Amino acid sequence: MYDTRRLLSEYTEAYRERFSRSAEAHKQARQVLIDGVSHGARLFSPFPFRVTANHGATIDTLDGHELVDYWQGHYANVLGHNSAPIREPMIALLQAGEGLQTGHLEERQTRYAETLAGATGAESVRLTTSGTLATMYAMMLARAFTRRTVVVKVGGGWHGANPLALKGVARTASGFDRVDSAGVSGGADHDTLVTRFNDAQALSDLFAAHGDEIACFICEPCPGNGGFVPATGEYMQAARELTARYGALLILDEVITGFRFCAGGAQRLYGITPDLSTFGKVIGGGMPVAAVVGRADVMALCSEAAEPRVWFSGGTYSAHPLSLAAGQAALDHLLAHEDEIYPSLAAKGETLRAGIERVFADRGVVARCGGWGNDAFPGGSLASIYFPLRDDLVATCADDLTDPTCCDHTLREQVLKLAMLVNGVNVVHGLGAVSLAHSAAHLERTLEAMDAFAQVLAASR
Numbered sequence: 001m002y003d004t005r006r007l008l009s010e011y012t013e014a015y016r017e018r019f020s021r022s023a024e025a026h027k028q029a030r031q032v033l034i035d036g037v038s039h040g041a042r043l044f045s046p047f048p049f050r051v052t053a054n055h056g057a058t059i060d061t062l063d064g065h066e067l068v069d070y071w072q073g074h075y076a077n078v079l080g081h082n083s084a085p086i087r088e089p090m091i092a093l094l095q096a097g098e099g100l101q102t103g104h105l106e107e108r109q110t111r112y113a114e115t116l117a118g119a120t121g122a123e124s125v126r127l128t129t130s131g132t133l134a135t136m137y138a139m140m141l142a143r144a145f146t147r148r149t150v151v152v153k154v155g156g157g158w159h160g161a162n163p164l165a166l167k168g169v170a171r172t173a174s175g176f177d178r179v180d181s182a183g184v185s186g187g188a189d190h191d192t193l194v195t196r197f198n199d200a201q202a203l204s205d206l207f208a209a210h211g212d213e214i215a216c217f218i219c220e221p222c223p224g225n226g227g228f229v230p231a232t233g234e235y236m237q238a239a240r241e242l243t244a245r246y247g248a249l250l251i252l253d254e255v256i257t258g259f260r261f262c263a264g265g266a267q268r269l270y271g272i273t274p275d276l277s278t279f280g281k282v283i284g285g286g287m288p289v290a291a292v293v294g295r296a297d298v299m300a301l302c303s304e305a306a307e308p309r310v311w312f313s314g315g316t317y318s319a320h321p322l323s324l325a326a327g328q329a330a331l332d333h334l335l336a337h338e339d340e341i342y343p344s345l346a347a348k349g350e351t352l353r354a355g356i357e358r359v360f361a362d363r364g365v366v367a368r369c370g371g372w373g374n375d376a377f378p379g380g381s382l383a384s385i386y387f388p389l390r391d392d393l394v395a396t397c398a399d400d401l402t403d404p405t406c407c408d409h410t411l412r413e414q415v416l417k418l419a420m421l422v423n424g425v426n427v428v429h430g431l432g433a434v435s436l437a438h439s440a441a442h443l444e445r446t447l448e449a450m451d452a453f454a455q456v457l458a459a460s461r
């Protein structure tokens, strides 16, 4: 339909020209760092650009370009890069001669946990340092509590490189049915069952077949790897009802959605109470803080008093003073200004989603934007473009987005990425997250860049 290969080759060339200093820096990085990066999501072809400064909605690159950024610290920076309300308490802490890890108990841990529990309605909290660890510990808790081993997740669901959730992340020719990492336990394949997101019937069938083996069902309310298409109300209710009926736990992975749609978990918006929830990203305000929160009787299994206990120790840097200063500032700010911040974020998201769909439609290109709300969940600050191969296709999950007969995945993941960079905008997986720092001018610049791409795309047919 579109000449994707030619466009990819042309944009790769244009990117190489515009980002030549980054190319040099990447060559040097590759000498010592595997693939030249410290996180696989920061790598893309032909090479990732180097950043020299980050302010609010934008980043500056080594090549002298300012880019409007929708990656925003892996979606952690809901207030934008290096925002003052978060930096200032951190600076004050360092100036007071504190901030590094002490390994002791400071009052700020209790205050932080109280704030998080208050905002999420959780009975108990344990802190850790990454979303990966949080989801791993949550699954260990669920397995110990239920005395079962099987974990159910959705196709494409990304819960970090947690060894218990590395099946069904990437699509193969036969679907989301493979353990995607070497080096994990031999049980990873049969202990993980993968189901299609937003398909209540599939979930029901799976529980009917394996209900007495299932320890937990884990899913995100609005999957990052699923084009930010939120769960329908029906799906969330089915997840809650089926897990309860079969004696399994519902784990809601709120690492992306926590404090992004409201000052708490997305669970509040769905009106459901999961057994456990995992948080990360936004709750650290740009510093490493993550948490497992939820039912006191389940969480109690990681107490020293439990026998046998789940060895959920949190880690050396758990409840790090500087991280908690940042996290507390983020939570306090989001809670105090919830009524202004979230409507503003949602309005920016809507401007982008509607603008993007309009810009492409005006050029005769079928493009849709994930991130719209549904019957049960509001549209917010997340957006992700995809290119359906059929006019009537509206994606409901990662299966649709990655199916080569449904959507042009290369166009979304590779061509769009480079085209937008050449036009001054950094997008990830079809766009990303708007922050409070994105102004009307930043959104306009983004839509202009999209339009420039839409014209080239239309002409390539």
Ligand SMILES: Cc1ncc(COP(=O)(O)O)c(C=O)c1O
Residues within 6 Å of the ligand: 074, 129, 130, 131, 132, 133, 135, 158, 159, 160, 161, 220, 224, 253, 254, 255, 256, 280, 281, 290
């Ligand atoms: C939904 C979800 N869960 C868990 C994780 C893992 O979090 P972290 O990267 O902090 O380990 C991520 C990271 O992108 C995520 O998006």
